[in-house]
Amino acid sequence: xxxxxxxxxxxxxxxxxxxxxxxxxxxxxxxxxxxxxxxxxxxxxxxxxxxxxxxxxxxxxxxxxxxxxxxxxxxxxxxxxxxxxxxxxxxxxxxxxxxxxxxxxxxxxxxxxxxxxxxxxxxxxxxxxxxxxxxxxxxxxxxxxxxxxxxxxxxxxxxxxxxxxxxxxxxxxxxxxxxxxxxxxxxxxxxxxxxxxxxxxxxxxxxxxxxxxxxxxxxxxxxxxxxxxxxxxxxxx
Amino acid sequence: xxxxxxxxxxxxxxxxxxxxxxxxxxxxxxxxxxxxxxxxxxxxxxxxxxxxxxxxxxxxxxxxxxxxxxxxxxxxxxxxxxxxxxxxxxxxxxxxxxxxxxxxxxxxxxxxxxxxxxxxxxxxxxxxxxxxxxxxxxxxxxxxxxxxxxxxxxxxxxxxxxxxxxxxxxxxxxxxxxxxxxxxxxxxxxxxxxxxxxxxxxxxxxxxxxxxxxxxxxxxxxxxxxxxxxxxxxxxxxxxxxxxxxxxxxxxxxxxxxxxxxxxxxxxxxxxxxxxxxxxxxxxxxxxxxxxxxxxxxxxxxxxxxxxxxxxxxxxxxxxxxxxxxxxxxxxxxxxxxxxxxxxxxxxxxxxxxxxxxxxxxxxxxxxxxxxxxxxxxxxxxxxxxxxxxxxxxxxxxxxxxxxxxxxxxxxxxxxxxxxxxxxxxxxxxxxxxxxxxxxxxxxxxxxxxxxxxxxxxxxxxxxxxxxxxxxxxxxxxxxxxxxxxxxxxxxxxxxxxxxxxxxxxx
Numbered sequence: 001x002x003x004x005x006x007x008x009x010x011x012x013x014x015x016x017x018x019x020x021x022x023x024x025x026x027x028x029x030x031x032x033x034x035x036x037x038x039x040x041x042x043x044x045x046x047x048x049x050x051x052x053x054x055x056x057x058x059x060x061x062x063x064x065x066x067x068x069x070x071x072x073x074x075x076x077x078x079x080x081x082x083x084x085x086x087x088x089x090x091x092x093x094x095x096x097x098x099x100x101x102x103x104x105x106x107x108x109x110x111x112x113x114x115x116x117x118x119x120x121x122x123x124x125x126x127x128x129x130x131x132x133x134x135x136x137x138x139x140x141x142x143x144x145x146x147x148x149x150x151x152x153x154x155x156x157x158x159x160x161x162x163x164x165x166x167x168x169x170x171x172x173x174x175x176x177x178x179x180x181x182x183x184x185x186x187x188x189x190x191x192x193x194x195x196x197x198x199x200x201x202x203x204x205x206x207x208x209x210x211x212x213x214x215x216x217x218x219x220x221x222x223x224x225x226x227x228x229x230x231x232x233x234x235x236x237x
Numbered sequence: 238x239x240x241x242x243x244x245x246x247x248x249x250x251x252x253x254x255x256x257x258x259x260x261x262x263x264x265x266x267x268x269x270x271x272x273x274x275x276x277x278x279x280x281x282x283x284x285x286x287x288x289x290x291x292x293x294x295x296x297x298x299x300x301x302x303x304x305x306x307x308x309x310x311x312x313x314x315x316x317x318x319x320x321x322x323x324x325x326x327x328x329x330x331x332x333x334x335x336x337x338x339x340x341x342x343x344x345x346x347x348x349x350x351x352x353x354x355x356x357x358x359x360x361x362x363x364x365x366x367x368x369x370x371x372x373x374x375x376x377x378x379x380x381x382x383x384x385x386x387x388x389x390x391x392x393x394x395x396x397x398x399x400x401x402x403x404x405x406x407x408x409x410x411x412x413x414x415x416x417x418x419x420x421x422x423x424x425x426x427x428x429x430x431x432x433x434x435x436x437x438x439x440x441x442x443x444x445x446x447x448x449x450x451x452x453x454x455x456x457x458x459x460x461x462x463x464x465x466x467x468x469x470x471x472x473x474x475x476x477x478x479x480x481x482x483x484x485x486x487x488x489x490x491x492x493x494x495x496x497x498x499x500x501x502x503x504x505x506x507x508x509x510x511x512x513x514x515x516x517x518x519x520x521x522x523x524x525x526x527x528x529x530x531x532x533x534x535x536x537x538x539x540x541x542x543x544x545x546x547x548x549x550x551x552x553x554x555x556x557x558x559x560x561x562x563x564x565x566x567x568x569x570x571x572x573x574x575x576x577x578x579x580x581x582x583x584x585x586x587x588x589x590x591x592x593x594x595x596x597x598x599x600x601x602x603x604x605x606x607x608x609x610x611x612x613x614x615x616x617x618x619x620x621x622x623x624x625x626x627x628x629x630x631x632x633x634x635x636x637x638x639x640x641x642x643x644x645x646x647x648x649x650x651x652x653x654x655x656x657x658x659x660x661x662x663x664x665x666x667x668x669x670x671x672x673x674x675x676x677x678x679x680x681x682x683x684x685x686x687x688x689x690x691x692x693x694x695x696x697x698x699x700x701x702x703x704x705x706x707x708x709x710x711x712x713x714x715x716x717x718x719x720x721x722x723x724x725x726x727x728x729x730x731x732x733x734x735x736x737x738x739x740x741x742x743x744x
Contacts, residue, residue: 019241027240030251030725035649046652053325057486064253065719067326067339068648071251072244072726080245 017043021051022060022076030071031064088120092235096121096206099228103221105210109232110143110192112150112202117143126209139165142192143207146178150194150202177222181212189215193225197237204236248727259716260330260572262583263479263590268410273474273481274491275417279558280360280470283499284423285367285551288528288544290467291507295521297676298460301452302507302521305460310500312461312669313468315662316634317496319641320472321489322655326648328478328485329717330590331569332562333633336475338715340640340647343704346714349636350566350575351696355629355689357563358597360470362605363622364556365401369394370615371549378542390615391606397553398602401560405594408587409480412561416554423547423554424502430532430540431509437535438509438516446511462673466623467503469630470555471495473562479718560597567593573713575703624677624685625692631670632693638663 024037038048052070055061059075088096088109100107106126111118116138122128138144148165149172172178181189189212195204206229208221258265291302298305320333329335333353338346369390376393377384404412435442474491478484513531514521524530532540568590571580582592608618641659645651678686704710 023239023241026244029249030727031253033649045650046654049650049652053485057325057483059483059724062720062724063326066253071254071720072241072248073720074724074726076241076726077245079241 017047017051018055018060019079021048021055022072022079025061025070025072031069033068034070037070089235092232093121095228095231095235099206099224100125102224103208103210105208105214108143108207108209110205110207111236112147112204117147117205120204123209128207128209140180140182141207142178142180142190143205145169145172145180146192146194146205147202149173149178177218177225179215179218181215187212191215191218191225193222193229195229195233195236197233204232206232244726251722251725251727254720254722254725256722258479258718258721260479260569260718262588263330263568264408264588265479265718266482266484267588268413268477268480269482270487270491271417272410272413273477273484273487274494275413275420276477276558276561277471277474277491277495278499279413279416279420279554280473280562281468281495281499282364282420282470282551282555282558283467283502284420284427285548285555286467286499287424287427287502287506288548290464290503291510292521292524292527293466294460294464294507295511297456297463298452299456299522300446300448301457301460302511303447303504304452305457306464306467306500306503306507308457308461309464309468310496310503312465312662312665313471313496313500314493315658316638316666317471317492319638319655319659319662320475320634321492322641322645322659323637324475324478324488324492325485326650327717328481328488329569330476330479330565331716332472332475332478332566333637334566335569335715335717336644337633337636337640339717340642340644341636343711343714345636345640347697347700347704348693349633349640350570351693351700352629352632352636353566354563354696355692356469356626356633357473357559357566357629358601359622359626359629359689361556361559361563361597361601362608363619363626364552364559365394365397365601366390366605366609366615366619366622367552368397368549368556370619371545371552373615375542375545375549378545387609387613387615391609394605394609395602397556398598400553401557402594402598404557405560405564405598406584406587406589406591408589409477409561412557416557419550419554423551426540426543426547427502427506427528430528430544431505434509434513434531434535438512441516443512443515446508446515458668458672459676462669462676464503465631465669465673466627468496468499469627470559470562471499472634473558476562476565484718560594560601564590564593564597567597569716572716574707574710575700575714620682621685621688624682625689628670628674628686628689629693631666631673635663635666635670638666 020041021037024041025032028036028040034049034052037052038045041048052061056063056070059073060079061070062073063069064071092109096107096109100123106123106128108119108123108128109121111120119128138148145168149169152166152169177191177193179189179191188209190207190209192205192207194202195206197203206225208225291306294305295302320336323336323339327336327339331350334346334350337349372393373383373386373390376389383389404415471492474488474495478488481487510521510527510531513535514524514527517534521527528544529541532544567576567580570576571578571582571593580593580596583589584591605618609615612618638659642651642656645655674686677683
């Protein structure tokens with residue numbers, strides 16, 4: 001009944017709608033009704049009800065005992081691969097692993113996109129300590145500052161807000177890397193090297209977290225990191 | 238990160254989800270689509286109906302037989318899509334009885350429930366009797382002395398009733414597999430017969446049999462009402478709501494497939510029988526057993542034995558499927574408290590509604606044998622039973638069609654087309670039910686109508702008395718399978734819960 005053979009040209013749209021409905025149920029929480037979903041997504045009622053019933057049929061959703069509300073079914077776990085960030089390719093991981101074997105400290109690979117920064121290959125031995133999900137957190141890490149510097153170059157509004165930060169971001173642009181010493185945890189710091197695509201756009205970053213003393217004297221491993229970044233650029237751009 | 242990804246990575250507990258379903262004890266989510274389909278197909282018994290119903294319809298509708306069957310098919314399809322408004326949303330063992338309670342409340346669900354019990358119960362007896370009747374014919378081919386022996390038929394019925402009970406107890410999968418095989422073989426035999434006949438007649442095929450000229454509208458309505466009886470039982474897959482895997486997908490599909498598939502078979506069979514007799518210069522209405530007569534007239538008499546065996550097995554499959562549905566409705570009523578709690582018991586090992594099966598099979602066999610003994614004829618008993626069964630099914634269908642729009646409005650999922658279909662089906666069914674009862678009450682089978690009305694009245698009186706003694710029934714009627722913690726994201730998986738339980742018990 002199901003299978004790749006049935007995936008016609010219109011199906012990708014249907015899958016997208018189905019994921020949108022699942023996302024809405026996840027957002028609203030369990031017990032959300034069909035009417036509420038059709039209203040908040042702006043879908044025609046008949047379409048929304050059909051999608052909901054299809055998702056219930058396939059057990060991605062369950063109908064609550066009151067028959068009105070919906071909740072996420074256990075089967076959505078199977079969608080985790082679709083909604084979670086993908087693992088970086090093996091070639092990328094080899095480069096990063098080689099750097100990890102040569103440099104003492106935590107080495108993380110991050111991705112930059114329109115939504116901000118995402119760690120795609122955290123160092124298993126030194127898990128990244130900062131959360132970079134909120135905009136405010138961007139200032140408090142080297143990987144975030146690298147992005148701020150990039151945005152600042154494109155949009156001068158950011159620079160006007162805080163003259164001290166503006167100066168530091170200018171330094172990042174001229175140095176070609178960002179570093180940050182964490183005030184809350186004296187003695188540790190981090191450093192981020194940009195990885196750019198052919199057009200010079202920031203697409204990824206290599207980050208090192210290490211004792212502050214070593215971050216202050218980066219010369220010994222800066223060359224290694226830059227070489228790694230050059231190797232990674234064609235793989236990630 | 239999206240809300241969905243967050244929910245997957247960090248599932249939140251869901252309020253209002255328990256660890257046990259009220260229909261706990263059945264083998265939940267265990268049977269696949271084929272088994273569900275087999276249940277509906279066998280309950281309809283298309284091969285037995287394809288050999289008998291065209292004759293029944295042709296006697297009243299004459300040249301409009303094929304059109305009457307097509308109209309009945311359309312009506313059955315409307316009812317099927319309306320029932321599927323429920324089967325896509327509720328997984329129940331009580332089928333229409335439960336669905337009506339969710340739309341129209343307790344009183345209406347009593348009427349639908351008793352109607353459904355009459356439908357399934359009478360059809361079970363009809364099918365057991367039919368299997369006995371046709372097996373006796375087969376036996377008589379080898380021992381002519383036994384021709385028409387009611388005693389032999391009674392013995393065969395007892396053996397088959399015991400077989401039914403065994404299958405009901407051992408589990409739904411065994412029974413559906415057997416019935417599907419049996420039904421597939423008998424449908425195949427019918428199709429081979431029909432195709433052989435049409436191939437022979439092809440050069441002189443009389444297409445004018447399809448022309449709906451000169452039909453009396455009243456006869457046409459009666460013909461359609463009779464033709465609808467060939468479809469009843471298609472909804473019985475919905476009694477497997479608890480036991481089916483992916484019930485919200487497989488049950489609606491099985492119901493629609495059954496209506497369309499058996500409808501096509503009826504159209505083909507009735508057309509071939511009409512043209513077959515017209516080519517012989519006679520009419521189908523003058524024949525007592527059209528398919529056998531046709532086979533003989535066209536020199537394929539040898540298939541007669543095969544046909545009798547296939548009809549007998551089709552009846553047996555129908556008996557198994559109908560009792561399967563019957564005991565699940567009884568089980569539901571037992572769980573709710575409408576019937577004594579013994580009806581709600583399940584077999585600890587096979588996880589089947591064994592309590593209801595034991596009582597139901599005993600009652601069915603005793604009543605059937607007593608009626609046959611009193612009337613002295615298996616066939617006359619069957620004629621009375623089929624009238625009652627058809628009445629019961631139609632009342633249940635009518636109520637579920639009225640209930641569907643109310644239910645959809647109640648859960649806030651009412652849209653135009655489903656409501657239109659439901660209203661259309663309800664209006665047509667009302668007309669068909671009244672036509673049918675009026676026509677039958679003036680026929681030789683009038684007793685069937687009075688038995689039907691009498692049993693309905695008795696059943697409703699029981700429900701009324703029970704409700705007076707137990708007012709809390711209003712809150713328990715209408716149980717269905719609900720998601721348990723293992724089904725939702727955020728509930729512990731059954732294995733996890735067990736592990737946690739044992740952790741807690743540990744030192």
